[in-house]
Amino acid sequence: MTAPRPRALVRRWARGSGPRLVTLAAVVLVGSAATAAVPLLTGRAVDLLAGGGTVEGALPFLAGVAGAGGVAAALLGLRTWLAHRIAEDVLAAARRDVHSAVGARNPLISERHPPGSLLSVLTVDVDALRIACRDAVPEIVASTALFVWVVVMMLVLSPVLTAVVLAGLPFVLVAAVHFRRVSGPAYADQRRELAATVGRLTEDLHGARTAVALGRDDDRRTGLMARHDRYLGTEFRAMRARNRFFPLLVGVEGLVVVAVICIGGAMTITDAIGLGIVVTFALALGQVFGPLRQLSTWVDLLQAAAAALDRIAAVVREPATIATPADRPVRPLPATGDLELDDVRFGYTPDRPALDGVTLRIRAGERVALTGATGAGKSTVARLLVRWADPGSGSVRFGGVDLRDTDPAEIGRTILFVPQEGLRLPGTVGDILRLLAPEASGSAAEQALREVAGSRVHPDDDARTLADGHAQLVVLAAVLLADPAAVILDEATAALDPDVSARVDAALDRVLTGRAVLVIAHRPETVARCDRAVLLDRGRLRPVPAAGSAEQ
Numbered sequence: 001m002t003a004p005r006p007r008a009l010v011r012r013w014a015r016g017s018g019p020r021l022v023t024l025a026a027v028v029l030v031g032s033a034a035t036a037a038v039p040l041l042t043g044r045a046v047d048l049l050a051g052g053g054t055v056e057g058a059l060p061f062l063a064g065v066a067g068a069g070g071v072a073a074a075l076l077g078l079r080t081w082l083a084h085r086i087a088e089d090v091l092a093a094a095r096r097d098v099h100s101a102v103g104a105r106n107p108l109i110s111e112r113h114p115p116g117s118l119l120s121v122l123t124v125d126v127d128a129l130r131i132a133c134r135d136a137v138p139e140i141v142a143s144t145a146l147f148v149w150v151v152v153m154m155l156v157l158s159p160v161l162t163a164v165v166l167a168g169l170p171f172v173l174v175a176a177v178h179f180r181r182v183s184g185p186a187y188a189d190q191r192r193e194l195a196a197t198v199g200r201l202t203e204d205l206h207g208a209r210t211a212v213a214l215g216r217d218d219d220r221r222t223g224l225m226a227r228h229d230r231y232l233g234t235e236f237r238a239m240r241a242r243n244r245f246f247p248l249l250v251g252v253e254g255l256v257v258v259a260v261i262c263i264g265g266a267m268t269i270t271d272a273i274g275l276g277i278v279v280t281f282a283l284a285l286g287q288v289f290g291p292l293r294q295l296s297t298w299v300d301l302l303q304a305a306a307a308a309l310d311r312i313a314a315v316v317r318e319p320a321t322i323a324t325p326a327d328r329p330v331r332p333l334p335a336t337g338d339l340e341l342d343d344v345r346f347g348y349t350p351d352r353p354a355l356d357g358v359t360l361r362i363r364a365g366e367r368v369a370l371t372g373a374t375g376a377g378k379s380t381v382a383r384l385l386v387r388w389a390d391p392g393s394g395s396v397r398f399g400g401v402d403l404r405d406t407d408p409a410e411i412g413r414t415i416l417f418v419p420q421e422g423l424r425l426p427g428t429v430g431d432i433l434r435l436l437a438p439e440a441s442g443s444a445a446e447q448a449l450r451e452v453a454g455s456r457v458h459p460d461d462d463a464r465t466l467a468d469g470h471a472q473l474v475v476l477a478a479v480l481l482a483d484p485a486a487v488i489l490d491e492a493t494a495a496l497d498p499d500v501s502a503r504v505d506a507a508l509d510r511v512l513t514g515r516a517v518l519v520i521a522h523r524p525e526t527v528a529r530c531d532r533a534v535l536l537d538r539g540r541l542r543p544v545p546a547a548g549s550a551e552q
């Protein structure tokens with residue numbers, strides 16, 4: 001399946017808004033016609049009065065002006081409401097796609113995009129898209145419709161005066177094209193700098209303490225200010241372009257008004273046209289030039305949205321690291337079983353295999369230690385065993401079922417992965433336990449926590465601020481509650497204090513018994529507590545060197 005192009009993505013997000021879009025188009029068309037009717041009816045009333053008519057005689061036209069104004073105002077309200085609804089629906093669909101791209105479909109995406117940039121996609125970029133859909137696009141369409149109505153009306157009333165008005169437009173168009181050429185890249189750079197600044201600020205929040213600890217706080221601030229200055233530079237470029245275009249626009253508009261009044265006035269003297277037509281033209285000129293004055297804002301919003309859409313599409317179009325073919329029947333996982341890697345090859349990039357033909361079977365009830373140097377591929381094995389990615393070749397199975405054939409949610413329930421740092425999710429310890437074992441009652445959760453962690457951790461503690469050892473105890477309590485058939489445990493490398501370490505070891509024995517368990521072991525004592533150990537070396541399994549050997 002090829003990834004959708006950015007515009008196709010917008011069409012997909014707007015698909016559910018079809019009826020509202022049609023209504024919006026009709027509202028825009030009628031609303032702009034009503035707006036264009038106001039100067040026309042005013043001119044007719046002026047003609048009637050200037051020709052010696054009575055106010056009563058002009059009343060139908062004056063009432064028409066009020067009526068057309070009222071209809072235009074009411075439809076503007078309706079247009080705003082519809083545009084907001086459509087924009088919110090598009091935004092929700094875009095967010096859904098981004099969330100699914102950074103979640104179940106692609107659990108490793110955050111390693112390819114820095115977290116700051118993903119955050120900026122989800123906030124700044126999605127918002128830029130929403131504002132364009134809500135404000136810029138409806139305004140541009142409505143102004144274009146109004147322009148067409150006004151020019152048609154002018155042509156019918158006086159082709160000569162229409163030619164005078166249109167004579168000014170080439171200047172405006174040339175200036176607008178130049179403005180767009182200069183301001184387009186400036187706005188694109190500005191948006192890029194804004195997104196990069198948000199990303200940098202987010203990452204800076206995480207790194208601030210380290211910078212202070214290393215005495216590098218000044219460098220950190222200088223780096224942030226340099227980024228800020230780059231952003232300001234793009235803002236000044238865009239401002240210079242605006243400052244050249246808008247005085248020219250106002251000048252051309254003034255000249256056209258003067259020309260229309262002079263030429264129109266001369267034509268009324270010769271009775272070629274009535275005074276009302278000159279009034280209509282003078283009023284309608286504002287409707288032609290007014291929207292052009294908004295051009296800078298719209299160009300800004302549209303450029304921002306186009307750049308944002310490219311960044312959103314880059315995330316949404318990321319190839320999924322896991323995909324279940326629609327034509328394969330979904331198979332349930334058994335309650336217990338062996339966990340197997342069968343001749344698995346896998347690489348994060350095509351040219352560098354992280355696992356190169358790994359075959360490993362962990363029997364139900366067996367505890368296997370996985371050892372190896374940094375970068376040997378231990379975490380990669382763990383990731384494949386919980387299907388955060390699919391192998392390039394070979395298969396990963398539980399109880400004989402290929403993980404690609406089963407529901408990803410079921411894998412999470414059957415095979416639990418405990419990372420080194422525990423589960424740093426927002427919320428309390430109680431929330432984490434509820435998340436991992438939703439069926440367990442509150443009292444069962446408290447009892448499991450007490451059994452595993454004693455009085456060291458409480459259900460109300462903030463899960464993100466727990467020490468590593470305590471965070472592991474929480475996940476082990478969750479294992480007790482959730483009762484998964486298999487557990488992958490990445491042992492904490494941080495030195496735990498002896499008391500916590502002993503508690504974790506005891507909890508491991510208590511909690512892991514009877515399950516298929518793979519422990520990524522960093523301490524010899526942990527290896528000793530396992531049934532057997534395997535060694536991973538640059539993506540291949542090797543025999544574990546005998547105890548006391550030089551290699552060990």
Ligand SMILES: Nc1ncnc2c1ncn2[C@@H]1O[C@H](COP(=O)(O)OP(=O)(O)OP(=O)(O)O)[C@@H](O)[C@H]1O
Nearest residue numbers: 111348349354372373374375376377378379380381
């Ligand atoms: N997201 C990623 N993108 C690209 N390469 C990666 C990614 N994650 C790991 N690697 C590479 O894959 C190889 C195996 O890494 P892995 O993290 O599985 O090793 P490890 O044995 O768990 O190391 P450690 O003990 O340091 O965690 C390494 O060369 C590593 O640089």
